[in-house]
Amino acid sequence: MAQMNMIEAIRSAMDVMMDRDPNVVVLGEDVGYFGGVFRCTDGLQRKYGEHRVIDAPIAEGGIIGAAIGMGVNGLRPIAEIQFADYIYPGFDQVVSELARLRYRTCGEFFSPVTIRTPCGGGIRGGQTHSQSPEGIFTHVSGIKTVMPSNPYDAKGLLIASIESDDPVIFFEPKRIYNGPFDGDPDKPAVSWNAHPKGDVPEGHYTVALGEAEIVRAGSEITIVTYGTLVHVAKAAAEATGVDAEIVDLRSLSPVDLPAMTASVKKTGRCLIAHEATRFGGFGAELAAIIQKECFYHLEAPIGRVAGWDTPYPHAFEWQYFPGKKRLAAGIRKVMEATA
Amino acid sequence: MAKKSRLHIPRPTARPGDEPDFSYLDLSPAGAVDKPSVGARVRDIENLSSGLVRVLDDEHRAQGPWNPDLDPEKLQVALRWMVLNRVFDERMWQIQRQGRISFYIQALGEEAVSIAAGMALRHGDMCFPSYRNQGLFMYRGVKLVDMMCQCLSNTRDMCKGRQLPIMYHSKKGNVFSISGNLATQYPHAVGWAMASAIKGEDHIAAAWLGDGSTAEADFHHALTFAAVYQAPVILNVVNNQWAISTFQGTAGGERRSFAGRGLGVGIPGIRVDGNDLLAVYAVTVWAADRARRGGGPTLIELVTYRGGAHSTSDDPSKYRPKDEWKAFPLGDPIERLKQHLIVEGRWSEAKHEKLVADLKAEVQAAWKEAQAFGTMTEGPFLDPATMFDDVYADPPERLEFQRQRMLDIEQNGGGL
Numbered sequence: 001m002a003q004m005n006m007i008e009a010i011r012s013a014m015d016v017m018m019d020r021d022p023n024v025v026v027l028g029e030d031v032g033y034f035g036g037v038f039r040c041t042d043g044l045q046r047k048y049g050e051h052r053v054i055d056a057p058i059a060e061g062g063i064i065g066a067a068i069g070m071g072v073n074g075l076r077p078i079a080e081i082q083f084a085d086y087i088y089p090g091f092d093q094v095v096s097e098l099a100r101l102r103y104r105t106c107g108e109f110f111s112p113v114t115i116r117t118p119c120g121g122g123i124r125g126g127q128t129h130s131q132s133p134e135g136i137f138t139h140v141s142g143i144k145t146v147m148p149s150n151p152y153d154a155k156g157l158l159i160a161s162i163e164s165d166d167p168v169i170f171f172e173p174k175r176i177y178n179g180p181f182d183g184d185p186d187k188p189a190v191s192w193n194a195h196p197k198g199d200v201p202e203g204h205y206t207v208a209l210g211e212a213e214i215v216r217a218g219s220e221i222t223i224v225t226y227g228t229l230v231h232v233a234k235a236a237a238e239a240t241g242v243d244a245e246i247v248d249l250r251s252l253s254p255v256d257l258p259a260m261t262a263s264v265k266k267t268g269r270c271l272i273a274h275e276a277t278r279f280g281g282f283g284a285e286l287a288a289i290i291q292k293e294c295f296y297h298l299e300a301p302i303g304r305v306a307g308w309d310t311p312y313p314h315a316f317e318w319q320y321f322p323g324k325k326r327l328a329a330g331i332r333k334v335m336e337a338t339a
Numbered sequence: 340m341a342k343k344s345r346l347h348i349p350r351p352t353a354r355p356g357d358e359p360d361f362s363y364l365d366l367s368p369a370g371a372v373d374k375p376s377v378g379a380r381v382r383d384i385e386n387l388s389s390g391l392v393r394v395l396d397d398e399h400r401a402q403g404p405w406n407p408d409l410d411p412e413k414l415q416v417a418l419r420w421m422v423l424n425r426v427f428d429e430r431m432w433q434i435q436r437q438g439r440i441s442f443y444i445q446a447l448g449e450e451a452v453s454i455a456a457g458m459a460l461r462h463g464d465m466c467f468p469s470y471r472n473q474g475l476f477m478y479r480g481v482k483l484v485d486m487m488c489q490c491l492s493n494t495r496d497m498c499k500g501r502q503l504p505i506m507y508h509s510k511k512g513n514v515f516s517i518s519g520n521l522a523t524q525y526p527h528a529v530g531w532a533m534a535s536a537i538k539g540e541d542h543i544a545a546a547w548l549g550d551g552s553t554a555e556a557d558f559h560h561a562l563t564f565a566a567v568y569q570a571p572v573i574l575n576v577v578n579n580q581w582a583i584s585t586f587q588g589t590a591g592g593e594r595r596s597f598a599g600r601g602l603g604v605g606i607p608g609i610r611v612d613g614n615d616l617l618a619v620y621a622v623t624v625w626a627a628d629r630a631r632r633g634g635g636p637t638l639i640e641l642v643t644y645r646g647g648a649h650s651t652s653d654d655p656s657k658y659r660p661k662d663e664w665k666a667f668p669l670g671d672p673i674e675r676l677k678q679h680l681i682v683e684g685r686w687s688e689a690k691h692e693k694l695v696a697d698l699k700a701e702v703q704a705a706w707k708e709a710q711a712f713g714t715m716t717e718g719p720f721l722d723p724a725t726m727f728d729d730v731y732a733d734p735p736e737r738l739e740f741q742r743q744r745m746l747d748i749e750q751n752g753g754g755l
Contacts, residue, residue, distance in 0.1 A: 025537065051537045052537070054568075056564075057563050057564065057567055059559075059560045059563060059564070061526070061556055061557060061560050062526050062529075062557075062560030062561070062563060062564050064526075065523065065525070065526025065527060065529075065530065065557060065560055065561070066526050066527075066529055066530030066533060066560075066564050067530060068526070068527050068530060069467075069526060069527035069528060069529060069530025069531035069532070069533070069534065069544070070530040070531065070533060070534040070537075071530075072465075072515070072527065072530075072531055073465070073530070073531040073534035073535060073538075074534065074538070075534045075537065075538075077530075089556065092520060092523065092557075093523060093526070093557075096518065096520045096523060097518065097520070097523050097527070101516065102729050102730070102731070102732065103501060103729045103730050104498060104501055104502050104506065104508075104516055105497075105498070105508045105510070105516045106497065106498060106499050106501070106728075106729050107729045107732075108497075108508055108509075108510040108516075109508060109510060109515065109516055110732065141730050142730050142731065144731075164732070164733065165732035165733070166731045166732050166733055209733075210735065253735065254735035254736070254737075255735075257736070257737075
């Protein structure tokens with residue numbers, strides 16, 4: 001075991017896979033010589049060479065399009081999109097090509113691309129460095145969508161994503177790259193050292209795609225969340241004194257339906273939380289699934305806490321970001337509701 | 340007097356009712372363009388992007404440095420493939436008009452594009468076609484009956500009813516899946532070629548798109564990546580003058596050739612007579628040699644003319660002169676190769692008539708065979724349960740649930 005932050009864990013996942021499989025290659029903006037703007041690929045080019053860790057032109061559509069072609073020719077590309085906010089120029093390549101290639105050729109052609117991309121707010125990044133576009137991708141058949149909340153899961157999920165023959169969009173909540181974040185920006189930064197999930201094996205292991213984790217057991221309410229808000233939810237539950245069970249989805253598509261529904265059937269109350277905007281968001285799908293599967297167990301309407309339906313505002317980050325106060329208010333509202 | 344607008348709206352030289360006018364096309368006589376060595380520097384061969392490489396002259400003789408000196412037997416085979424492409428298209432068009440398939444796209448007048456490339460490339464080279472490259476699929480061994488079954492979405496359909504007619508693919512033939520979203524295959528070809536170089540293999544990739552699609556971002560992404568990494572890839576722009584109703588000027592072809600698009604990023608551009616099989620073959624071999632030797636990508640503009648409607652859903656009489664093709668100065672690729680073989684004493688009208696008749700019979704036999712696997716109205720039909728397959732290698736449970744739900748409703752009528 002080693003102590004790793006999320007950046008180191010993600011780098012370790014790529015290192016392990018590049019070492020095991022010569023077909024694994026990395027391409028993206030600034031990923032090579034420099035090692036990535038968030039340092040996730042630091043040292044990989046020195047170790048594996050310029051043919052396997054490739055600095056790409058600033059053209060996200062080109063990066064994803066070229067990665068698809070590489071995958072068709074037997075490589076297992078990891079494409080880094082520097083910020084999730086920059087992924088849109090490659091959207092057609094993801095939706096029309098990457099996601100559908102297996103389907104439209106009945107399995108004759110496929111391309112096992114993993115797209116890694118830092119997402120989410122809390123870093124004063126304004127509207128072009130803070131978005132959480134995962135719901136746009138969970139809506140697309142043919143790709144998998146993943147978002148870890150800690151170093152251990154990040155490494156295991158990334159290795160599982162790279163090994164998957166299905167394309168995966170791997171969202172990395174950049175606010176928690178260096179340490180867990182409970183939603184309070186005024187507190188000093190915390191590192192992953194003291195966190196049990198900062199203990200990461202150095203070798204190969206996987207965290208299966210599609211398996212959620214109960215990160216806090218509780219009996220009064222289920223909070224279904226993922227990414228940075230897993231940590232915010234814990235802090236909010238403690239602040240309210242409500243005995244909340246927190247389900248960290250880890251994979252959004254496929255989603256762990258039994259884990260969610262078992263928990264909600266037990267607690268009878270549910271709050272869904274994500275950073276992404278609310279209307280038409282992934283939380284709406286979760287709410288629909290939970291109400292269908294758990295309707296007769298529910299004692300209150302399902303609550304949702306999400307980013308407001310505005311672009312991500314630079315100066316009002318802490319009014320926008322679903323922090324501890326917003327989640328606490330959400331928890332109390334669901335707890336207070338009676339038939 | 341009205342003030343002259345500073346906004347330029349490109350207009351074709353002729354619309355319905357006008358005399359066809361191809362005065363905008365820059366033409367060079369056969370044999371007039373030099374053939375550089377495959378190792379030539381881009382800056383030394385910029386002329387290739389504005390000239391027009393032609394081998395067959397107006398008397399149907401092969402001329403000049405680009406003459407590939409192909410055996411007449413090979414040319415007869417080439418002619419056979421082009422005629423097959425056309426005869427197949429004619430029959431499928433008719434079949435669509437009879438309402439027996441939903442959609443079709445023909446390659447009328449552009450047959451040399453696919454067949455010449457098919458001959459010039461090696462089987463291990465990967466092709467990323469556009470929707471008018473059916474000739475490549477034929478040349479690379481996809482059976483006519485399989486192409487017809489794809490168009491019928493029947494029980495032998497390679498796409499299991501998931502794709503619009505003509506969206507073929509062939510893993511065995513090394514021809515990629517056709518996408519309805521234009522130009523997306525261009526960066527795929529570059530990525531495939533990069534992978535070939537990364538793996539140290541000597542296969543190259545080739546991609547095709549139309550003049551209209553050069554406006555797509557993917558075209559520019561592909562050119563940039565191909566140039567940056569000197570990917571072993573041939574990027575073909577089939578300039579057939581028309582993108583549905585907009586002429587090539589609407590895609591930006593008024594002031595500079597499409598081949599010239601390569602120069603800005605350091606890729607040699609070659610403008611070639613796309614209706615001259617010998618010329619297309621020769622430039623493709625040149626570009627393939629260059630790529631295989633590590634010389635990087637080449638952009639080839641194939642100047643041709645879309646002889647028919649864009650697709651069965653299109654009516655070109657609404658936007659271009661009816662007889663425009665007849666006036667096209669580069670003629671018809673099949674007629675030109677046929678006349679060449681005739682003047683060389685290696686072909687005759689009688690032989691040609693027999694070839695057309697034989698191929699029509701072959702196509703008709705394939706059609707008969709294809710229908711036995713099901714038509715749109717008569718079985719056997721594809722099992723709709725298969726529509727849930729192949730979405731993922733490792734599918735989520737919800738797909739199996741939805742499959743059962745669909746089957747239940749189909750079988751039990753949803754309680755109605």
